[in-house]
Amino acid sequence: MNTEIKIAPETYWVGKIDDREVPFHRLILTKGTTYNSYLLKTGKPTVIDTVDMEFGREYAERLAELIDPLDIHYIVINHTEPDHSGGMAALAGKATNATIVCTEIAVPELQEMYKLHHRNFLVVKDGDTLDIGGKTLLFKETPYLHTAETMITYCLEDKILFPCDIFSTHVAVDTLFSDEAGNDITDDFIGYYNAIIHPHRRYVRTLIEAVKDLEIEMIAPSHGYIIRKDVQKYIDLYATLSRETTEGKKVAIVYTTLKNSTKKIAKILQDSFQENNIAVDVWDADKADKTDILSSIAGADAVFIGSSTKYADMTGTNLEDILKELQSLNLEGKLAAAFGSYGWSGEAIEVVQDYLNGTNMTVQSTSDVIKSTGMTHVEFPVRIRFSPKETEKVQKIKHAAEFVSDLLLSSI
Ligand SMILES: Cc1cc2nc3c(=O)[nH]c(=O)nc-3n(C[C@H](O)[C@H](O)[C@H](O)COP(=O)(O)O)c2cc1C
Numbered sequence: 139m140n141t142e143i144k145i146a147p148e149t150y151w152v153g154k155i156d157d158r159e160v161p162f163h164r165l166i167l168t169k170g171t172t173y174n175s176y177l178l179k180t181g182k183p184t185v186i187d188t189v190d191m192e193f194g195r196e197y198a199e200r201l202a203e204l205i206d207p208l209d210i211h212y213i214v215i216n217h218t219e220p221d222h223s224g225g226m227a228a229l230a231g232k233a234t235n236a237t238i239v240c241t242e243i244a245v246p247e248l249q250e251m252y253k254l255h256h257r258n259f260l261v262v263k264d265g266d267t268l269d270i271g272g273k274t275l276l277f278k279e280t281p282y283l284h285t286a287e288t289m290i291t292y293c294l295e296d297k298i299l300f301p302c303d304i305f306s307t308h309v310a311v312d313t314l315f316s317d318e319a320g321n322d323i324t325d326d327f328i329g330y331y332n333a334i335i336h337p338h339r340r341y342v343r344t345l346i347e348a349v350k351d352l353e354i355e356m357i358a359p360s361h362g363y364i365i366r367k368d369v370q371k372y373i374d375l376y377a378t379l380s381r382e383t384t385e386g387k388k389v390a391i392v393y394t395t396l397k398n399s400t401k402k403i404a405k406i407l408q409d410s411f412q413e414n415n416i417a418v419d420v421w422d423a424d425k426a427d428k429t430d431i432l433s434s435i436a437g438a439d440a441v442f443i444g445s446s447t448k449y450a451d452m453t454g455t456n457l458e459d460i461l462k463e464l465q466s467l468n469l470e471g472k473l474a475a476a477f478g479s480y481g482w483s484g485e486a487i488e489v490v491q492d493y494l495n496g497t498n499m500t501v502q503s504t505s506d507v508i509k510s511t512g513m514t515h516v517e518f519p520v521r522i523r524f525s526p527k528e529t530e531k532v533q534k535i536k537h538a539a540e541f542v543s544d545l546l547l548s549s550i
Pocket residue numbers: 394395396397398399400401445446447448449450451453479480481482483484485523524525
């Protein structure tokens with residue numbers, strides 16, 4: 139089926155079916171996958187997404203049988219991950235007149251990966267439209283679905299959504315349309331959501347709002363089946379799967395401080411959790427009763443422990459005792475994170491982290507965040523130099539709280 143297929147007026151699927159067991163994101167895609175690329179043969183011919191890097195040459199050659207690459211006016215790159223942008227390596231060299239359409243964050247990524255520093259880029263923002271000669275494309279930014287630079291494209295005239303990774307399935311399809319698959323694709327659709335999208339469910343909820351007013355007759359994603367029957371059912375599935383639990387969740391925040399900078403971090407964490415409808419107990423370890431603190435920790439779903447650094451160690455007198463006691467408690471199932479304000483080296487934060495690692499709580503780390511989500515803006519432990527007054531420090535603290543909130547509130 140690796141030839142072009144017309145999916146709508148002047149709109150062709152020009153993708154690649156990959157029926158191998160594909161290693162991807164530390165998973166093995168046992169059913170293979172499909173890299174869906176689309177050619178819109180309008181007055182200003184436009185390609186939407188390409189295929190995996192490995193198939194780039196073959197892809198560019200097949201595309202050249204459908205259209206003179208010099209006539210390609212726009213190449214829309216919804217997402218820079220090379221399973222979709224990889225075809226650019228071969229296509230950009232042939233489609234030398236094409237302007238590359240993407241978000242601002244995507245520009246340097248594409249320039250670096252495919253040596254496109256001297257090419258024309260058209261940076262689009264949320265809500266921008268583009269006339270491609272007979273059809274109009276609307277762009278919506280969808281950060282972290284799947285990575286920071288991601289956007290989706292919607293064709294106004296044909297009511298087709300091109301959402302790249304979103305609403306995809308990892309299947310080497312026999313037939314392009316889900317309604318012709320001969321079996322219910324729901325399990326594959328949910329399996330894909332769980333593996334790729336669920337860690338980013340906060341952003342799925344934003345996406346659902348963003349597409350609410352669009353009349354979508356067809357979803358043409360960049361992996362697996364195209365959906366033209368029961369479209370709303372699949373959108374609703376994302377809405378349901380990304381929904382928060384209604385169970386009451388609780389966080390305990392314990393800190394020590396010299397001049398209140400770490401206390402301010404604790405307050406930002408507290409506000410952020412409360413904005414996410416999570417109950418919070420906050421304790422100054424040097425002022426509160428140790429028994430009260432320990433029982434609050436025992437009743438919490440997540441525990442944040444912070445200290446500023448004084449002469450390469452934790453501040454205050456009580457925190458170390460509390461951390462020692464935690465070693466012998468059964469705290470299984472709880473999430474934990476370290477934080478603190480520091481001046482130049484912040485040893486105390488690392489000491490707290492070591493103590494937390496000695497418990498049976500699931501301790502958050504930057505490394506685990508990157509491995510499980512690919513996100514680089516969420517950091518654990520939360521290390522803040524001096525007072526958290528600048529916006530980017532506040533953001534960093536909030537991102538940590540939001541990440542843990544999302545883990546606590548996941549309904550699946
Ligand atoms: C006596 C003293 C010793 C300090 N020693 C360290 C240190 O060893 N390493 C470091 O990173 N910061 C050090 N600092 C800087 C503090 O950690 C920094 O000012 C921090 O913002 C204090 O936060 P707090 O108000 O929550 O205590 C020291 C500060 C003081 C006053």
